[in-house]
Amino acid sequence: MPSRVPLILAAVLAVMCGCAKLDLMPFFDKDEARRKNVREAIRGEGEHSRLIGDYIKIADSTLGMIKVQGVGLVDRLDGTGEDPPASPYRTRLLEDIRRHEIQEPQALLRSANTALVIVTAYIPPIVKKGDQIDVEVQFPPGSEAKSLRGGWLMPCYLNEHALIAGQVKQGREIASASGAILIDALGDESDGVFSGHRKGRIPAGATYVGDDRHLKVAIGSEYRTVRMCTQIANRIGRRFHDYDEHGIQRPLATAKEDSYFDLIVHERYRDNYPRYLQVIRGMSLSESPVERHLRMQQLSEAIQFGPTAERASLQLEAIGPEAIPLLKTGLTSSDLEARFHSAMALAYLNNTDGVPSLKEAAEREPAFRIFALAALASLDDGSAAEALRDLMNVESIETRYGAFRALETMAPNDPYIQGxxxxxxxxxxxxxxxxxxxxxxxxxxxxxxxxxxxxxxxxxxxxxxxxxxxxxxxxxxxxxxxxxxxxxxxxxxxxxxxxxxxxxxxxxxxxxxxxxxxxxxxxxxxxxxxxxxxxxxDEMPRPGRVYRRSGPDEGNDLASSPSSVQVGSSGLTPNLFDERPENRPVAPSEPENDSNPEKPSKKKSDKKKPADKDSAEAEDQSDSREPPPIKEEAE
Structure with a gap:
């Protein structure tokens, strides 16, 4: 038996040499490096950050709008439509008309009071089944129709599309749209052919029928392990949770793989999910009670001064109700910037002590206005409602309407604004x-x-x-x-x-x-x-404005802070005020799985024959290609 030992050792050495030749060892080295990084980060060792925000990334694929499109028919035009020429768009429109069992579809298309249109909607990142979303309507390129004025979009379906191997693939239907079209050329009385009459929109004109959208948060590549993903998800879940239909508490973050976890937006942040993400980034990865106490002492000092108040308020808000007494000290600061950030954090912790400071910020400082109004809207409280009513008496148009929208969100049945x-x-x-x-x-x-x-x-x-x-x-x-x-x-x-x-x-x-x-x-x-x-x-407050600070106090170590600072950006716009696609990235489309049971069956729809059989039907049967992606017409 001992004589076999040298043979075993030789075999092991041969395998190791083979690994070296195949360059497999670096792979194991990278995995071990990740595990080492995670151990040190969780223990707070070395130069690893103590905040979750430095270990995660929220990609455009989850924060971006999902673009969906369809082909629709507009009627009630005053002779400004056209009989659309043979094309993949017409083919698809006829298929939809048959689904609605409309009689004589060809005669309907030939009318000068109807027109074929491309219908587009953008599904926002935080959306639930049944939510209403905006719709954009335009004539396809080459259309000879003149104007959409007075038009009504008949019910149509909107799908995701993806370009796969040079072909456009259609996904399942996730929205249905209809309604009166508001043309871009408001107030123009002419019927001339120009872009303002050829494009329009329907506010809240589509109903989302897909699955609820939640956020997916990725773990940084150097820390991508099951342990780190679970640690972060559990840390968030302890701070943010809700209750299921049985009254059982459930965390809002759930680890899925070593690379990402699912994140549900807490109801208090539903109208300002960018704030929710800021707070999560400000959470600690791990810390002992003593470490938390020391950090809170440091933050209690930073909350008193404008240049450091924003970061301090987000971290205190991330700690939770335990930090409310420290945030209240920020309300006593002589610095409007410090009072504003303290009041914001208190509002999202469901504390109303900062309402006067939020009202002051909304009225006096345009750079703070949009965020102050969103914070007031998060409070279901009489003092916040009274502050918003008062703001509807100021001369600033954006402040008045911003306060109206905030109050309508908070209390839609408030007698002061009830419509x-x-x-x-x-x-x-x-x-x-x-x-x-x-x-x-x-x-x-x-x-x-x-x-x-x-x-x-x-x-x-x-x-x-x-x-x-x-x-x-x-x-x-x-x-x-x-x-x-x-x-x-x-x-x-x-x-x-x-x-x-x-x-x-x-x-x-x-x-x-x-x-x-x-x-x-x-x-x-x-x-x-x-x-x-x-x-x-659409006169509303905007993010990204510049706040000009007053001169620093003598002896203050913040004297070197910049005299002005940009407050927020388009990416931090509270969705209470704006979900326009130009202010959000558009997520890349993914093809649907053919085995998805919710995907409509094309064969079933083909079994329905149109009531009117003429030459256009032959065109319909021979051209079953999907319409290409829509390009915007030149202005």
Missing amino acids: VEMDGNFWLHPVESEARPLIHLTRFKKAEIVVFGDNQELMPPVILRAGNRIVIRSASTGDQIVVKRISAGEQVQERLTSKRVVDVIQAASELGAQYPDIVEMLVQAKNQHNLTGDIAI
Whole structure:
């Protein structure tokens, strides 16, 4: 038996030499290096960071918008449509028309009152099944249709698309869209052919029908191990959790592999998930109670001074309710920047002591405004609601509407702003305000008209149109308004109303005016000097503004801090205010798995035959290619 030992040793040496020749040892060295990095990081040894943010990355694939598209049919045009030529777009449209069992689809397409359009929507990072999202509508390149004004998008389906091996692959349907189209050229009365009439949008015009979207957080390559992924997920889960349908607590972070974990946004941050990610980045990877106590002492000093207050407030917010007393000390600082950051963190910890500071920041400092309003919206409290009501009396347009949106998010049934859903598929909100009269209109997130100064009236003489069929004129007496609907083949309908703007809007809506018709009517009224105040469209506070600090105190070691600082960026925009695709990256599309049971069966749809069989049907059967990705038309 002993004679075999040399042979075994020789075999082991041969294997090791073979590994060296095959260059396998570096692979094991890298794995061991990762494990060593993780051990040291968790123990707080060496120069490894103590904060989670230095070990994770949230990629564009999870933060980005998902682009979905479809081919739709617009009707109710006033002779500005076209019979679309044979193309993959027409083929797909006919397939959708058959799914809706519409009779004589070819005759419908030939009408000059209809047009084929490309429909696009962008699915935001945080979305739940049933949420409403904005829709963009445009004619395809080469279309001879003239204008989308007055058009209504018939129900259509939107899918993901991916370019695989030179071919466009279509994924499953994840949104359905329809509604009245608001053209880009607001207030333009011509029917000329230019981009403003060929493009439009439908605020909240699509319903998301896919799975809830959550975030995926990647672990840095040098620390990518199961242990590190589990450590970070558990650390986040102890701080942020909710409860399932059985009342059992569940963590909001779940490790999936060694490379990433799933992250659900806590409900308090649902309207500002960038803040949620900032807080998570400010969490400690691991620390003892003594280490936490020492760190909190340091942060309690940093929270008093503007240049260090932001970082300190995020770390204290990450610690949780235990840090509330320290954050309150920041409210006593003479520095507005320090008070603002302390109040922000307190709000997301559901503490209202910082409400006066948030109100002050929103009113006095434009750089802080958007973040202060979002923080107030996170509080379900009477003092925060009162602060937002007060802010609707200031002259700043963006502050007024920003406060309105924040209050509407916090308490949609608040009597001060409670609106009425109009027949024209939009909301009308009359709001009392001591400031100059203002009408605010929206093109994103929601079809909504807010009238600040609910008693403002139209100034005669009034001659306005709300769409192609409704005319608004001053009555002969001069103290009333006549609203008429005149349409071929219909009996003339008429409403007599007061000169109050809200009454005129309601009367026009009752006669069939849609949201785009009302918007164009109000823009026209402003251009004709029929309004007593201003009109604004999507006038909201923005991130990335510069805050100019006052001179540093003498003897302060922060004297070398910059005199001005940019506050936030487009990537930190609270989604309460903006989810436009130009402010968010677009996530790369991935092809759907053919075995997915939710993927619609093309064979089943092909079994349905259209009611009208003509030459276009032959074109439909012969060209089953998917439409290519849509390119924007040149302006």
